[in-house]
Amino acid sequence: MELALYSSLQPAHKQIVTNNSSIFINKTGASGNLLTLQKGASNVLTVGNTGATTFKNTVDSSTAFRVQNSASNSLFTIDTSGSAIYLENLISQNVSGGSGLYVDTVATSNTFNQNGSLFTVTATPSSVSNESYAAVGTWAGTTSNNMTNALLYGVNGQAANEGTGTVGYVYGGQFRVFNQTTGTITNATGINAQIRNSSTGTITNAIGISVANPLNNGTIANNYGIFVENLTTGTNRFPLYLQGATNPIVSINSNGESLFRNQVNSPTAFQVQNAAGVAMLKVDTANGRVIIGDDPTSSGATARLYFGDYGIGTNVWVGEQSTTDTDILQLQGKNGIYLTVSGSPQNVVRVYSDGSAVFQNITDTTQAFQLQNATGNVLFNMDNQTGSTVGTGYIINNSIRDNNNEIENPGFESGLGNASSSGWWTTGDIVNNNARSGNNSYSISAAGPKDVGTVKRVPVQPGQVIYYEGWVKRSAGGGGTGGFYVEFTDKDFANPSFTTDVWTDPGTSYTLRTNSVVVPAGKYFMNFNLTKRTGATGTWYYDDVYLKIASEQSPSVFKNSVDSTTAFQVQNAAGNTLLNVDTTTARGFVSVALGNAASTNAVCSSLANGTAPTANTAYQLRDCNAAPAADYAEMYPVTSGVEYGDIVAIGTEMVNTYDETDGNVDWNKVKGQVTRLVKTSSSYQANVIGIVSNNYGDFTSAGHNIKEEDNPMPVALNGRVPVKISVASSNIQPGDYITTSPDTGKAQKAEAAGTVIGKALEAWDPLSGKTTVMVYVEQGYYPGPPLSTVLQGASLDISGSATINGNMSIGGSLNVSGNTTLTSLTVNGNAIFNGNLTVENITVANITINGHIITAGNAPVATAGTAAGTEDTLNNIPAPQVTIEGNDTAGTITIIAGANTTAGDLAEIAFNAQFDIAPRAILSAKNANTASLQIFNSTQQNTLIIQTLNAPITGQTYTFDYIIVQ
Known part of the structure; x- marks a missing residue:
């Protein structure tokens, strides 16, 4: 049968079909609900298009939703007025292998097992086992209950095992676990758990905030007062976190880090x-x-x-x-x-x-530093008296004859001197008479043998020479032999070898005895004492005894664990440093306090002139040679490949020079820039600087404020130096001017007018085989040979080029068909030049130019001034930039300001050729930014400095045109 129903209140679009089902709804539309039941305008039951179901009561009620059995008994009720859910009259039955929701409220003999889920348990079933669950209720066990391996969860739960059964895996909020007789409770966990065990029962693996065992017969093992198992991933993972009002008091994170606050x-x-x-x-x-x-x-x-x-x-x-x-x-x-x-x-x-140590006595005293033994006897004493009282240095005291009174001091040197209680002497044997010098002497009155005045375990090296000396005499009526006794042992103070220096009846007057001994092979420690041999009688007297190790084959090393500016210091009583060793650099620095008396002496080192020190290498301090080297030099940066004897000229690369702080070069404080010098490459090269020289001394050189990586080399300023000579040069005689040549970095004889570097001090010819010529440094301009030498009294017929360095008077016309170079030219009439006129210097009364003034030459060197700002890497602002187009006469300057600009020097222009006097400069603004600055300038013979009264704006571009005339 098929039935179609249509709502009379809405258009017929929902079809209800009954077929095999009581009601069958087939909805094909993409929107709208599958089923809607309404009361008035409110939905009571809604089944959405996806199957989602909503029950809504129109009025809150204590029975808003109910499920009843066939007897109309309520099994499940939802109270929307009280926001509660009730389970009522649930079926009481065994649960086997199920996972549903069951409650036992009456029976006491039911068994819950095989993974059944219990929601509320109020009775005492006979058995709960094999992963059963209980929650939100009370569990009360009886004698012989079987609760093996049960998982019991409850907010207010009580698990009891009064017989021989087992309770396992118990979890709850307010929870108590009892084991009254011989039962076992294992793996019990609760928030506030009281775990009690009486008789002979056992509680193991119990975890809870509060764990109690008030009775004393049971056994509790592997129990934890607090146990939190945390995940290994995620954030804010704290197995334990106890928080106060705002901050944690105790926290342990998942890495085990603990905080107590x-x-x-x-x-x-x-x-x-x-x-x-x-x-x-x-x-x-x-x-x-x-x-x-x-x-x-x-x-x-x-x-x-x-x-x-x-x-x-x-x-x-x-x-x-x-x-x-x-x-x-x-x-x-x-x-x-x-x-x-x-x-x-x-x-x-x-x-x-950094490991450096300072020992300072607050008052100068004879006991500035002491080492004492257990009984307070002084074994080592430092005397640091100054001023009117002269200290006695150090005293090594071995007066107490004790095997523990030992001296270990490589490089040991000491004198016994006059006998006293502060020396090597035993107080009981010191007498105040029979002294050779001073007031006391040392006496041995007992019959021999007797050894006294002992120094033990002095470190020595095989082959060292030990010197000792002293004065000895005996009393009248005495006799026998005595003297010095020296013993050497190995590194274990064993296997001694002996040296005995014996007097034969020294007599009743003091006799000086001096001797030496070489340390035997394999011996590394020495013992020394005075001896009175067997059979010696009378009183023996010793005075002014000395012991000395002649050489130190294994010098002492003071090593600081961390490099420091004060690795080793010697201070006086006021704390002033007299000697300081700085180990912060590989070269090291030694600072010594100097007296206030003036001196003409100086200190030098064993490092050769012109040689950079080698890292981690020590050099000897020596008295400086009173005779200085032959020339004076200054350090300049040069290109790689430049050697001593080469001629160098101005290059294009600029290199920083550095200022000084407290008399030392401060490598963080840039002073200015100089050009890196290059080898010369043409004849009579005008921008030549000089000759690279190794013939100088430390006191005749300057310019050591250039970094090693910039390859500084000394350029002779004055004196005599050797210079490399070109094989193409003409023969040279002493007094001839020397100039540059096309042979890179080498000299030649000057035979025409031009720039020269000096005068020859020796003869040279190409066949001599010599590669250098000694010259006297004299840089300047050579006018060439006199015209009379050229003319020799005859007429002058020049068909090609002519160079006239002197004056020449011409009464008629002068026709020049080739190139002519004139030092000076005076024309009283008219001068017509159909071609180009190249003149080094020209003087005119008036000049009329019908065409253009065209300037030429290399661009000067431009650098940014302090007003142009600095680089700011934090804000990504580059350093100021200065570029120049033009030459020494005219051009354009462009400046891009950096960060931290100020008023002051904006830029400096270094001319290629120096003016005779300070020139005049005319500046004009080329853009609006430049016009906004109040610009002025100052000039010197070799520089133009552009200055401003206003600070430039960071990142703005400023452009000037300039004209410079003398």
Whole structure:
């Protein structure tokens, strides 16, 4: 049967068809609902086009939606007025292998197993096992319940095992787990869990915030007060996070990093106490310090180690102290000091962060530095008296005859001198008579054998020579032998070899005994003493005994762990540095305090002239040679390949020179620029600078403010130097002028007018085989040979080119068909030039130009001034740029301003050729930006400086035309 129904209220577009189903709705349209039931204008039931279903009650009700059984008993109710869902009269049954929603409210013998899901459990089923679930309810177990491997979840849950059963995997909010007799509870987890175990039961793997075992018969193992398992991915992953009002108090992130934070700064933010409640470790967040032991600010403090500032300037302190005590030991990070030992407001010992150490006595004294043994006997003493009291240097005291009183000092040299209690002597054997010098002598009154005055384990090297000497005598009636005793041992102080220097009855007057011994092979330590041999009688006296190691084959090395400007220092009592070694560079610097008395002496090194020091290489300090080298020189940057003896001229590349600070070149402070010099390449080259020379001394050279990478070499300023000579040069006699040649960097004899570099001091000819000529540096212009020499009294017939360097008077006409170069030309009549006129200098009364004035020549060198600004890499602003088109006479200057512009020098123009006097310059603005600046200029013979009263605008372009005349 097929039935079609159509709504009378809407157009007939929804068809209801009954076929095999009670109601079949087939909707083909793309929009609209599949089914809509309305009450009034409100939808009660809506089935959307995609199958989404909505039930909406028109009025909130306690039974807005219900599901009933056949007996009309409500099984499921939704209360929209109270926003609640109720499960009522659910079926009570066994759950086996299902995953539905079941509740047991009555039966006590049901079994829930095989992954069944329990929603609310209020009764006590006989068995829950194999991954069953329970939540939001109460579970009350009975004796012999079987709850093995059950997963129990509950907000207010109670799991009990009163018999021999097992409760496993229990999770809940307010949760209690009981095991009264011999049962087992495993893997129990809860927010506030009380896990109790009495009798002989066992609780294992229990996790909760509160874990209690009030009874004492059971066993609790592998239990955690707090256990949080966190994911390994994502952000803000904290297995443990306890937060106060605004900030975390305790947090442990997934990487294991821990944070303890006090909400309020406190002197006891964190404490570790002993059984008596005394803090053994305390972190004070109010004052920023860590205390091990008692707080030093409290009375009777006994702490041994403090971290933090206690108002006494100490960050780390070891030892007992109060706030008024001075430091005994500091470790601090202020001012680079990491270790301080102090007995007053001044530091006695300082060890800096770079490893350098300073020992300073606050007062000059005879006991500036001492080493003592356990009983307070002085083994080593430094005397640093100054002024009117002259110190005695250092004293090595071995007066206590003890095997532990040993001296280890390579390069050891000491004298016993007059016997005294501060020397090597034993006090009991010192007498105040029979002294050779001074007041005391050393005596041996006991019968021999006896060894005294011992020095032990002095480091020596095989082959060293040991010198010793002293004076000896005996009392009247005495006899026997005695003297010096020297013993050498190996590195283990074993296998001794002996040297005995014996007197035979020295007599009753002091006798000087001097001797030496060579350290045997394989021996590295020496023992020395005075001896009275077997059978010797009477009293023996020793005085003025000395011991010395002649040479030091293994010198001592002081090595700093970190390079420092103060790697090694010697200071006086006032803390003034007298000697300083700087290890911050590979070359090293040594600074020495100098006396105030003037001197004409100087100090030089073993480094050869003109040679750069080699990194990590030490050079000898020597007295300077009183006789200076032959010439004076200045350092200039040159191109690669330039050698001593080459002639160099101005190039095109500019190189920085650097200013000085405190008398030393400051490589961060640019002073100006110079051109990198190149080898000459033409005859009579006008821009020649000079000859590269190695014939100079350190005190006759200058210009050492050019970096090594710019290849500085000395150019002779004066004196005599050798210069390379071209094989194409004519024969040279002493006194001939020398000029440049087409042979790169080499000289030739000057035979015409032009620029010269000096005069020859020796003869030369091409067949001599010599490659250099000694010249006297004299740079200038050579006018060439006199005209009389050329004319020789005859007529002058010039069919080609002629060069006249002197004056020439012509009464008639002068016709020149070739090229003529004139130094000066005076024309009283008219001069007609049909071609080009090239004149080095020209003087005219009036000049009329019917055509154009055309200037020529190389462009000058332009550099930006301070007013043009600087580079600003942070804001991507480039350095100022200056370009020039033109020559020394006229041209155009373009300036692009950088950052940080100011008023002042805008640009500097260096002329190619120097004017005789300061020229006059005319500037004119070529754009509106330039017209806005208040521009003026100043000139010198070789430069033009453009200046402004206004700061240029960053990034703006300023263009000037200029004309320069003398």
